[in-house]
Amino acid sequence: xxxxxxxxxxxxxxxxxxxxxxxxxxxxxxxxxxxxxxxxxxxxxxxxxxx
Amino acid sequence: xxxxxxxxxxxxxxxxxxxxxxxxxxxxxxxxxxxxxxxxxxxxxxxxxxxxxxxxxxxxxxxxxxxxxxxxxxxxxxxxxxxxxxxxxxxxxxxxxxxxxxxxxxxxxxxxxxxxxxxxxxxxxxxxxxxxxxxxxxxxxxxxxxxxxxxxxxxxxxxxxxxxxxxxxxxxxxxxxxxxxxxxxxxxxxxxxx
Numbered sequence: 245x246x247x248x249x250x251x252x253x254x255x256x257x258x259x260x261x262x263x264x265x266x267x268x269x270x271x272x273x274x275x276x277x278x279x280x281x282x283x284x285x286x287x288x289x290x291x292x293x294x295x
Numbered sequence: 296x297x298x299x300x301x302x303x304x305x306x307x308x309x310x311x312x313x314x315x316x317x318x319x320x321x322x323x324x325x326x327x328x329x330x331x332x333x334x335x336x337x338x339x340x341x342x343x344x345x346x347x348x349x350x351x352x353x354x355x356x357x358x359x360x361x362x363x364x365x366x367x368x369x370x371x372x373x374x375x376x377x378x379x380x381x382x383x384x385x386x387x388x389x390x391x392x393x394x395x396x397x398x399x400x401x402x403x404x405x406x407x408x409x410x411x412x413x414x415x416x417x418x419x420x421x422x423x424x425x426x427x428x429x430x431x432x433x434x435x436x437x438x439x440x441x442x443x444x445x446x447x448x449x450x451x452x453x454x455x456x457x458x459x460x461x462x463x464x465x466x467x468x469x470x471x472x473x474x475x476x477x478x479x480x481x482x483x484x485x486x487x488x489x
Contacts, residue, residue: 245474245475245476246339246340246468246475246476246477247464247465247466247468247469247472249340249343249346249347250342250343250461250462250464250465250468251461251465253343253346253347253349253350253461254458254461254462256350257350257353257454257458257461258458260350260353260354260358260454260458261357261454261458263357265354265358268350269354269363269367272347272350272367272371276347276370276371276374279343279344279374280374282336283337283374283377283378285476286336286337286476286477286479287337
């Protein structure tokens with residue numbers, strides 16, 4: 245699930261290569277929404293601290 | 296500031312920006328693979344912010360500069376800056392530790408925040424030059440053929456590099472986290488463990 249933003253942006257890049265600007269923008273927007281949701285889920289992660 | 300920056304020059308500058316952002320992701324990959332620094336969930340999300348900013352630059356390169364493409368860059372960098380600032384705040388109190396290795400005295404999430412700010416400022420500075428938004432067929436002096444061809448080849452190569460890095464990061468994330476959320480404290484690649 246954490247890879248969704250990357251694959252969404254990769255799909256957007258493929259749209260860029262194929263000349264589909266609108267689809268690329270839509271995929272980018274969806275990827276950013278996914279990124280924001282994942283940030284919400286991980287914002288309070290306990291990290292492996294180097295003390 | 297009409298006329299100081301035309302569309303072909305703006306495309307080239309965006310391609311150079313793509314190269315710079317790609318270098319950031321490459322350095323993170325080198326640290327991950329060569330030094331075994333497994334990215335934490337927030338680190339992965341910061342990489343996704345860079346990938347999003349790359350897409351905006353790629354849109355400028357492929358379709359020509361537009362304010363909406365710069366908005367893609369700025370919004371992606373803003374989201375990435377929110378994530379990196381959250382990670383900085385996790386460690387801002389002295390004695391609360393750090394995550395991962397330091398590069399030239401600063402940790403990767405601090406560098407990420409600085410680079411995101413630079414991306415936002417750079418994009419805002421580029422938006423000052425209205426001349427780049429004049430349609431290229433309406434521009435007065437077209438660039439010479441070979442120079443245009445070389446710049447176009449370089450630009451497309453940078454777009455391909457950025458796309459490849461999005462694929463590499465997606466694949467790395469699947470290997471590390473499998474199909475679900477990443478472990479809060481990753482110690483290895485879930486899909487590569489027996």
